[in-house]
Amino acid sequence: MDEESTIDVTTLTPRTVAVISALERSWGQGNVDALDAVLAPSYVRRGRRSRQSKEELKSSILDMRRAFPDLDMRVTRVVEGENDLALYWTSSGTLHDEYLGLPPTGRQYSVSGATFSHFEGDRIVEENVIYDRRGKYSSLGVPLSGSSTVEEPNAKTAVGIDVLRSMHRKMVTGVTVVAVDSDGEPRGLAVNAFSSVSLEPPLILVCVQKSSSTYSHLIAASHFSVSVLAADQLNVAKVFATKQERKFDQVAWHHGEHGVPLIDGAAAAMELELQDTLHASTHTIFIGRVRRITTTDAAPLVYTNGAFFDGAQLIEASESPA
Ligand SMILES: Cc1cc2nc3c(=O)[nH]c(=O)nc-3n(C[C@H](O)[C@H](O)[C@H](O)COP(=O)(O)O)c2cc1C
Numbered sequence: 593m594d595e596e597s598t599i600d601v602t603t604l605t606p607r608t609v610a611v612i613s614a615l616e617r618s619w620g621q622g623n624v625d626a627l628d629a630v631l632a633p634s635y636v637r638r639g640r641r642s643r644q645s646k647e648e649l650k651s652s653i654l655d656m657r658r659a660f661p662d663l664d665m666r667v668t669r670v671v672e673g674e675n676d677l678a679l680y681w682t683s684s685g686t687l688h689d690e691y692l693g694l695p696p697t698g699r700q701y702s703v704s705g706a707t708f709s710h711f712e713g714d715r716i717v718e719e720n721v722i723y724d725r726r727g728k729y730s731s732l733g734v735p736l737s738g739s740s741t742v743e744e745p746n747a748k749t750a751v752g753i754d755v756l757r758s759m760h761r762k763m764v765t766g767v768t769v770v771a772v773d774s775d776g777e778p779r780g781l782a783v784n785a786f787s788s789v790s791l792e793p794p795l796i797l798v799c800v801q802k803s804s805s806t807y808s809h810l811i812a813a814s815h816f817s818v819s820v821l822a823a824d825q826l827n828v829a830k831v832f833a834t835k836q837e838r839k840f841d842q843v844a845w846h847h848g849e850h851g852v853p854l855i856d857g858a859a860a861a862m863e864l865e866l867q868d869t870l871h872a873s874t875h876t877i878f879i880g881r882v883r884r885i886t887t888t889d890a891a892p893l894v895y896t897n898g899a900f901f902d903g904a905q906l907i908e909a910s911e912s913p914a
Pocket of ligand 1: 780781782783784785800803804805806807832833834836895
């Protein structure tokens with residue numbers, strides 16, 4: 593696409609040259625209207641589970657260029673068919689602005705992929721894109737693990753939200769504060785989606801909504817903490833379950849050995865190293881490796897059926913008479 597491109601455009605059809613030029617001007621320079629010359633009005637672009645119109649593609653290019661101002665995209669191989677075109681490419685950039693919930697870490701990504709285009713006349717009507725999504729996120733510091741992403745909700749299989757909620761209300765959990773130090777400022781939120789993953793290695797997980805204001809700080813951190821609130825810390829739970837500035841000004845806390853904020857008087861607390869993340873639609877699962885634990889005799893705060901309970905008042909269950 594420029595002097596560093598490995599493609600000899602003189603061997604290509606004018607139609608392919610026009611596509612490569614439009615890609616260079618849109619992805620490389622932000623001139624997204626250059627795509628109008630090569631994409632049909634009915635154009636559809638399909639990813640692994642996404643579908644974009646021409647205008648949606650344009651706005652996602654602009655969004656990427658805002659986040660990655662040095663975005664570079666190069667075509668490395670071209671295969672031409674009668675009405676089809678395969679372009680193999682590499683793309684790279686530096687994350688300078690927030691992108692899909694990721695904070696501007698200054699990290700670089702580099703990813704390769706391929707676009708398979710189908711033409712009607714001189715215009716592309718449909719494209720299928722594949723790329724190394726896992727590699728892209730990994731290089732940005734957000735490795736995807738397991739099956740990478742939970743499927744988006746599907747209208748046919750969706751479970752009613754009220755049924756789902758009533759199921760969750762049957763669960764009994766503790767209440768934790770998940771916290772992180774962000775350039776010297778403590779940030780955190782109330783979380784009950786906490787679980788042990790394994791004892792050896794000592795792994796736990798917490799599940800955090802991407803819309804949380806703590807999220808971008810958490811995903812950029814190397815360490816985070818989980819304080820399991822004590823039965824007398826309902827007020828602390830309420831502070832951290834609310835979106836507000838300077839939550840830590842309202843509670844007693846201290847720094848742990850790994851620099852993370854810990855709530856004073858918690859029933860137990862963990863300092864964790866961020867081991868892995870798993871994107872799950874609106875939420876991200878953070879897997880932490882336990883680096884340090886403190887426990888006390890204090891009873892935990894308990895949450896069930898949308899209400900808080902005193903964990904010291906639990907009555908041991910007995911077997912029902914036969
Ligand atoms: C008992 C309880 C448990 C909660 N558990 C979670 C959770 O597991 N994950 C989550 O993302 N939010 C959870 N929330 C909601 C957040 O704490 C809440 O949205 C908070 O305002 C987020 O704060 P932030 O936007 O300042 O980070 C919970 C709230 C309550 C009251």
